[in-house]
Amino acid sequence: MLQTKNCRECSKxxxxxxxxxxxxxxxxxxxxxxxxxxxxxNSERAVRAKTQFIILHTTEAEAKxxxxxxxxxxxxxxxxxxxxxxxxxxxxxxxAYHCGTSMWSGRRNIDDVSxxxxxxxxxxxxxxxxxxxxxxxxxxxxxxxxxVKDANVMPHAQVAYGTPNRWHRRSHRGRKRCGMGYAxxxxxxxxxxxxxxxxxxxxxxxxxxxxxxxxAKILYAKNADSLLPYRLPxxxxxxxxxxxxxxxxxxxxxxxxxxxxxxxxxxxxKAIVPKAPTVKEVxxxxxxxxxxxxxxxxxxxxxxxVFPDGRKVAGDQLADWESLVAGTKVILxxxxxxxxxxxxxxxxxxxxIGDALTAVDTWYIRPTGGRLQGSQLTAKHLQxxxxxxxxxxxxxxxxxxxxxxxxxxxxxxRWDAPDTYYLxxxxxxxxxxxxxxxxxxxxxxIFYKN
Ligand SMILES: [Zn+2]
Numbered sequence: 184m185l186q187t188k189n190c191r192e193c194s195k196x197x198x199x200x201x202x203x204x205x206x207x208x209x210x211x212x213x214x215x216x217x218x219x220x221x222x223x224x225n226s227e228r229a230v231r232a233k234t235q236f237i238i239l240h241t242t243e244a245e246a247k248x249x250x251x252x253x254x255x256x257x258x259x260x261x262x263x264x265x266x267x268x269x270x271x272x273x274x275x276x277x278x279a280y281h282c283g284t285s286m287w288s289g290r291r292n293i294d295d296v297s298x299x300x301x302x303x304x305x306x307x308x309x310x311x312x313x314x315x316x317x318x319x320x321x322x323x324x325x326x327x328x329x330x331v332k333d334a335n336v337m338p339h340a341q342v343a344y345g346t347p348n349r350w351h352r353r354s355h356r357g358r359k360r361c362g363m364g365y366a367x368x369x370x371x372x373x374x375x376x377x378x379x380x381x382x383x384x385x386x387x388x389x390x391x392x393x394x395x396x397x398x399a400k401i402l403y404a405k406n407a408d409s410l411l412p413y414r415l416p417x418x419x420x421x422x423x424x425x426x427x428x429x430x431x432x433x434x435x436x437x438x439x440x441x442x443x444x445x446x447x448x449x450x451x452x453k454a455i456v457p458k459a460p461t462v463k464e465v466x467x468x469x470x471x472x473x474x475x476x477x478x479x480x481x482x483x484x485x486x487x488x489v490f491p492d493g494r495k496v497a498g499d500q501l502a503d504w505e506s507l508v509a510g511t512k513v514i515l516x517x518x519x520x521x522x523x524x525x526x527x528x529x530x531x532x533x534x535x536i537g538d539a540l541t542a543v544d545t546w547y548i549r550p551t552g553g554r555l556q557g558s559q560l561t562a563k564h565l566q567x568x569x570x571x572x573x574x575x576x577x578x579x580x581x582x583x584x585x586x587x588x589x590x591x592x593x594x595x596x597r598w599d600a601p602d603t604y605y606l607x608x609x610x611x612x613x614x615x616x617x618x619x620x621x622x623x624x625x626x627x628x629i630f631y632k633n
Pocket of ligand 1: 340
């Protein structure tokens with residue numbers, strides 16, 4: 184008798200517990216989380232001091248290779264697969280390297296103040312319904328945890344910027360189109376986000392120029408939805424009337440005018456569908472430059488140009504950029520493009536970095552190891568730079584390394600980032616990924632993206 188009573192009470196308690204758990208987890212019940220790709224970089228990453236932004240990306244590659252790369256380099260906090268499954272990569276409290284060269288309202292290094300979510304897919308294709316649903320849950324959860332306002336949930340393309348190169352004399356927005364669709368009203372509605380930025384504060388303040396007109400329209404134009412080169416899951420098919428409909432339905436002159444406007448908009452969209460690097464091989468079209476198709480990987484050793492006559496040249500071996508005729512095939516490598524430029528014989532650095540020539544955040548590293556800051560150089564100095572000089576733009580320097588001031592202390596959030604470089608005394612510049620961190624000699628200087 185007593186036993187029966189106990190059991191009844193037990194089941195009552197159990198029932199209440201289940202109810203309680205369901206209530207607490209009401210917000211996360213739809214998330215399917217996995218730790219299968221936790222990054223080995225977690226232990227070495229610094230804890231973020233604050234979290235102002237949630238930055239959304241598109242992987243521009245399929246799930247398996249993306250997850251492996253993100254995990255290996257600790258390049259995101261989460262990754263959302265096609266089926267909506269969410270992989271944890273880097274501990275949400277720590278720094279992940281997902282933004283690269285970035286700025287918003289004058290604040291640089293957005294990695295230090297943001298959470299990065301990668302979504303398996305491409306910037307110019309729709310995601311799956313499962314991905315939009317999972318992303319909505321995840322973003323909401325993180326917004327509540329960190330009090331991030333709707334407008335500050337932004338695509339990577341919106342905060343990334345490029346330092347000057349041979350096609351852009353000034354620092355510019357448009358280095359990437361990563362995740363651009365997340366800025367449009369229709370996608371934001373799907374994600375439950377009510378606000379969006381209407382202007383680019385860095386372009387407005389003239390810190391940056393617009394380097395990609397199409398991207399600027401997607402990010403800020405009122406009609407951004409109609410410019411998206413894809414239809415969202417569940418969206419109505421095109422409003423263009425079928426011939427069948429035309430025959431059967433009589434329409435008023437006002438409706439006819441509306442139909443004509445829509446048809447005109449549709450044909451316009453077709454004309455400006457972006458031709459960005461979504462596949463590994465891209466052909467240069469008439470009027471396009473290497474930057475248009477390869478962006479910062481244009482001069483990477485992993486980018487191969489195949490000319491119409493069959494000649495193959497690696498990006499870092501090519502000197503005559505004006506000879507890239509339409510029809511040249513560009514094969515894009517897997518790895519991140521190197522941000523380091525190399526001066527070749529007979530080239531003035533202005534051709535490589537435009538107006539960043541004498542900037543405080545431009546650094547010239549001689550082949551023998553000496554470092555020179557852009558702001559200290561005269562026209563004479565610039566002329567005299569030897570071939571093989573490495574050039575970094577948008578970089579800050581810290582150091583020297585001593586037995587007390589180790590790299591992780593000097594440069595806590597970027598000491599082992601893929602775009603961080605080390606200058607050992609008397610040695611050429613080396614990537615952080617290429618050196619043994621236990622053997623960094625005293626007197627070493629560290630250059631990090633800022
Ligand atoms: Zn991205």
